[in-house]
Amino acid sequence: MAGTDLFARRATLTRSVRLLSQFRYEQSDPARFYGALADDTATMITDLWRGTRGDEPAGRTLLDVGGGPGYFATAFAETGLRYIGVEPDADEMHAAGPRPAAGAGSFVRASGMALPFADASVDICLSSNVAEHVPRPWQLGDEMLRVTRPGGLVVLSYTVWLGPFGGHEMGLTHYLGGRRAARRYTRRHGHPPKNNYGSSLFAVSAAEGLDWARHTGALVAAFPRYHPRWAWSITSAPGIREFGVSNLVLVLEPNRTH
Structure with missing residues (x-):
């Protein structure tokens, strides 16, 4: 896992506490939560690129699959990356209001x-x-x-279902079962959860992700995204x-498959 060495140095308990403290704002103040996550993600990608490729990522093209309303665009633009966000839901694309400033991405x-x-x-x-929100992750x-050049980098990070955040806004009730948790949330709040089990939220395991990644032949590293290095x-x-x-990061190099 030499490619993760640079990022591993940042994976301290202080960072973990700081990020976890932002989770309570995901629903009430998404700009605050996703802004902090975007900055940390841009740092992670930069460190992983430096660790695996040995140079700076500035000037490279980054495709953010499931980029939502574009909270990550500014953070990545500040690293010098050419940002392209992909999002299937028109409402989600505009959830944060106006687009980031020109030059922050497409x-x-x-x-x-x-x-x-x-x-x-x-x-x-x-x-x-994103992977936990699609039926075929x-x-x-x-x-x-497929879309990443040989010698490039693929980073797929997703929430593990049985982890404490697997139920998203449904909280720990997902341990009662996804559909039951969704019904309980609806009764309590008067509307279904945004991440509704079986339609926009699915039970994805760590084992499934690791098995897929290993079978591609491209896996470089796998680690828990929000944990300090000593817990990896x-x-x-x-x-x-x-x-x-809780959240598994899979790092892959496409050139290992071609």
């Missing part, structure tokens, strides 16, 4: 499971917290590998990782 309405880009057309392909992963070894513990990893 946006395409499309599905991550059928990306409208040519083979080997981008340098970096990122998907942050590994088709999304295959598409990410939990990723290698079957069973335990389903409850402890």
